[in-house]
Amino acid sequence: MNEHHDTATTKAGPVTVIGLGPMGQAMTRTLLAAGHPVTVYNRTAARADGVVADGAALAATPRDAVEASELVVLSLTDYQAMYDLLDGATASLTGRTLVNLSSDTPDRSRQAAAWASGHDASFLTGGVMVPAPMVGTPASHIYFSGPHEVMDRHSPTLALLGTPRYLGxxxxxxxxxxxxxxxxxxxxxxxxxxxxxxxxxxGLKATEALPELLAFADSIGDILRAGEQTPGTALDAGEHPGHLSTVTMMGATADHIVETTASLGLDLALPRAIQAHYRHAIANGHGNDNWTRIIDSVRRPQ
Structure with a gap:
């Protein structure tokens, strides 16, 4: 077992967090609370004041931040911010693991993994699925992908931030x-x-409307899971049985929403986008199919 592996799996192993927005600050405090020495870096150093007061060490440069830990967690605006910060520290990346929890596109994640590999570093992509206040709580979960052995090595530390859900x-x-x-x-x-x-x-105030709307939103999952065949099963089988909610029926509802929205003088962008999915399916002869048929216009837009 090498030194990096020992450090990564020891409870008190050092971790670097780069990017101290609300998410980065929440992750830093969670790691500190678990006993990890945490080094932080942020372009605006003043953002580190709170976590430094809680026990984090502030690095003067990105290079210093990288060199402080084998495990480097990034919480930035996008992937370009990673390059902007680390391009001057690439010589220090050798043997380290970058865990990028920033939002960007899948293709840029793949490009970043290749970039890290080119500098002899390991790379994991992550997506945090809760807001900052929930980081480190039982409700927190994070999707990860990248080399399986790298995920295994760092899973105990990353699990402190949220339940890891490894995808491949x-x-x-x-x-x-x-x-x-x-x-x-x-x-x-x-x-x-x-x-x-x-x-x-x-005349309904938001305080009156939202509880009703949210209650319905909460029930959508139960509605979609009801019955012998779930939408997912049908979609995977390429089947769209129209014995319940047909494209024509749902499309008529979409038309009514557009008409109502127009009569109220509200923005039509969202209801028209929804309406277009049903009209596409009807135009292609699928009016009697289940509403799931609208996936065709998403997969093959006209």
Whole structure:
């Protein structure tokens, strides 16, 4: 067992955190609370004041930060920020593991893994699926992808931040899952605001509307899991049985939402985007299929 392996798996092994937005600060405090010596770096050094007061060591340069630990966790705006910070420290990357928890595209994650490998460093992609206040709590989970042996080596430390859900060797997989999850999340937030605006035109305050809307949002998972065949099973089998919610029925509802939104003078972008999926399926002769048929227009946009 080499020295790096010992350090990474020892409870008190040092960890470097680069990027001290709310997420980076939360991760730093979680690691400190677990007994890890933590070195931090942020372009705006003042952002480190709080975690330094809690026991973290502030590195003067990115190179110093990298050299302080074998395990380097990055929480930045995007992957370009990693290059901007570490391009002057590449000589120090040899033998270290970079865990990039920043948001970007799957392709950029794969490119970053190749870049790290070119500097004799290991690379894990991660996607944190909770907001900063939940980091380190039982509700926290993080998707990871990259070399299996690297994940195994650092899993005990990374598990402190959130339950690790390892997806495979492809460095782009965790980023893909992160983006997919955020697609649902962001679309849901936009839908909630759209619906709240609709109800607001009828005199309902947000404090009255949102509890009803959120209760329905909470029930969507139960609705989709009900019955003998879940949407996932049907989609994997390429089947779209239309005995319940057909494209035509759901499409009519989408039309009504567009009409209502227009009559209220609200933004039409979201309802029209939804309407377009159903119209595409109907135009292609799938009106009697299940609503899941709309995946065709996502897979093959016209």
């Amino acid at each position: 060797d492809d460095p782009g997989l965790a980023q893909m899952m992160y983006q997919a999850q955020l697609t649902v999340f962001l679309a849901g937030l936009s839908a909630l605001m759209h619906a709240t605006a609709m109800l607001g035109t009828a």
